[in-house]
Amino acid sequence: MGKEEIVVPVIDLANFPTELEKLSAAATKLGCFRVINHGIPLSLLADMKDTTRSLFQIPEDLKLRNVTQNLLEGGYVPLNYIPEIPFFESFGIHDASSPADVHSFCSLSNASPHQREIITDYFEKLHAVMMDIASRVAESQGLVGYSFKEWPCHSRLNSYKFSSQDIGRFGLPLHTDSSFMTVLQDDDSVQGLEILDTNGTFISIDPVPGTLCVIIGDVGKAWSNGRLQNVKHRVVCKKALPRITISLFLLAPKDDNIEAEPAFIDADHPKLYQNYIYSEYRKQTIVTGLRAGEMLSLLPKLPEDRRSSSPILEEVFEMASPLVGRPSIQDVVVSQSNVLGNALFPLIFEDQLVDASQVGLLNKASRKNGKPALYLLEEDTNLFVESLRFTLIGPVLVTLVLMEIQLIGIEIVRVVREQLLDCTSLKIPIHCRPLLRSQSPGTSGNPDLRQLMGKEEIVVPVIDLANFPTELEKLSAAATKLGCFRVINHGIPLSLLADMKDTTRSLFQIPEDLKLRNVTQNLLEGGYVPLNYIPEIPFFESFGIHDASSPADVHSFCSLSNASLHQREIITDYFEKLHAVMMDIASRVAESQGLVGYSFKEWPCHSRLISYKFSPEDIGRFGLPVHTDSCFMTVLQDDDSVEGLEIMDTNGNFISIDPVPGTLCVIIGDVGKAWSNGRLQNVKHRVVCKKALPRITISLFLLAPKDDNIEAEPAFIDADHPKLYQNYIYSEYRMKCMVTGLRAGEILSLLQP
Structure with missing residues (x-):
């Protein structure tokens, strides 16, 4: 199972600047360390853990008062709500650095005055520790006096109600934290946390009472221009015992914009990632299921701003001009980083599809007569939309070429100016089949427009x-x-x-x-x-x-x-x-x-x-x-x-x-x-x-069937028609669809004998 034990670096917060070098090594190599002498009394740690346990015992109707419209903002997650981890239950506090948010959580949970006092004192002290650790991490990279005080801090109180049937199952699957950094008060007696070391081996991070565990996340890696290590980790059930943990996540700057600190960028260390919007990034990890740091690889550094005409764009406009007239290149590509011409179209048209295909963003491209052609199959619509969102993520002003179909009329390409301040507003209703310049509207060689766009109407039987x-x-x-x-x-x-x-x-x-x-x-x-x-x-x-x-x-x-x-x-x-x-x-x-x-x-x-x-x-x-x-x-x-x-x-x-x-x-x-x-x-x-x-x-x-067992009817199996799929349990199949994100019948192919 690759579960050897190692000694995670221990950083003494009372011994600076002596610990700076040790902290730098821990944050940049492993991405995980423990802190001692953090200033939170052991009695308060114990009281908070007891209070957290008691919160999970309150009546269900009180728990449900914490349900929110958006779990990214806090809220309550009931048992069995996430099918792949039915034993998981959690409370969230939107910004635990905000006394108002902590007070609201206590009120909704009907916390007693004593519990309220413990919760308030705990998060006040834990937030102070978070600020101290984060500034020390920045200092270890040469930024002295850097402050994170305006950055909000989300909290999660987690309960894992493990049973004997759960041993060996994931309590949380492999992931990186999307935030800058996490400070974790682990369960003192029930281990489960594992991290992926630099050799690709999972190592068990067993709890050490009185310490706090620190984990570097994706924002930390982007902010440091790749210096800090966003460590992959998971939770595994090892004992049939309930496990309680409390996490505080240092999220992002108040303006939600993530960009590398200028001090980390120079001629020898070029910028690795685009600027991006943190809230949008978190949404995309949910949309795509890419939750183990892969999203950062979709944020490559873009070329410096250039106004020169892109040959790829020239081809696109030549293809489109018979239909909508020829726009000016300068009218179409005006952005801080020439996003459209130098990032999007090379990704689609040029021979730069290796990285994209590895993460499943794009898998179709074509050239006609040696010329680039916009070619995306209808089944790739969602992939193309997501690739655009990744490519254009961030607060940039761009002009997009949107491909869309008017079912009445002949316009199939039009140029639209749009401010991309919120990537979720991006709309690509359809995708084009190859369109050649020689096929102008009204000619006998022009394909039927409804077939071009895959939006033809048929008579369903x-x-x-x-x-x-x-x-x-x-x-x-x-x-x-x-x-x-x-x-x-x-x-x-x-x-x-x-x-x-x-x-x-x-x-x-x-x-x-x-x-x-x-x-x-x-x-x-x-x-x-x-x-x-x-x-x-x-x-x-x-x-x-x-x-x-x-x-x-x-x-x-x-x-x-x-x-x-x-x-x-x-x-x-x-x-x-x-x-x-x-x-x-x-x-x-x-x-x-x-x-x-x-x-x-x-x-x-x-x-x-x-x-x-x-x-x-x-x-x-x-x-x-x-x-x-x-x-x-x-x-x-x-x-x-x-x-x-x-x-x-x-x-x-x-x-x-x-x-x-x-x-x-x-x-x-x-x-x-x-x-x-x-x-x-x-x-x-x-x-x-x-x-x-x-x-x-x-x-x-x-x-x-009532017994939940799926198997092929014997009447459909013979020498000419061998059994195509293994028997399976329907409820487990549905869970696998949720876990893997494979919801378009792909799981059946995994059930072939």
């Missing part, structure tokens, strides 16, 4: 549930080739569909405290997702019902949401009828593959009521990124007037699935593909904001 067995062949083709179809004559009255949509809208209007009553410890089991909770889709809000085929679960949801008697009647009737339709469709799909009379009645059905509060700034953004549904099948009541659903067809193009009132849309998922031994098609799909209007959808997911 419509299955008439009242016309069986005639429809069986048509259903089989739809389920095995496209993986998506519509159903009519499903038996749910149009009036009930409309009433349920109205009821759903009204549920998203109830007071926040009622919504939060639906928060669960595990979102995979249902629960409420507030606005802004998922940073990359802040407009997304959702209610979940654990098993909508269960009257008890539906009743519980209605009670928690304080639904009126009329609303309760509508919700109950709707899910009763929708579940019956789901059972009918699923059995018809099985019948279309030769399994007559197959029953799915014991399979639970999860439901999600989703609201997308789209604004003009969201147009072109993903409402949900590309994914497959992990379940067997989804039945969707789409928004009748606000489109957004797109699926990937058999040619790899994304096609718009516009709503058809009165129908239900059916989508085959991963379990369907595994259960059918590869016959059914688990279709990739996404939601894209196309209108600045609220969008409401209701989904019912047919999950898995």
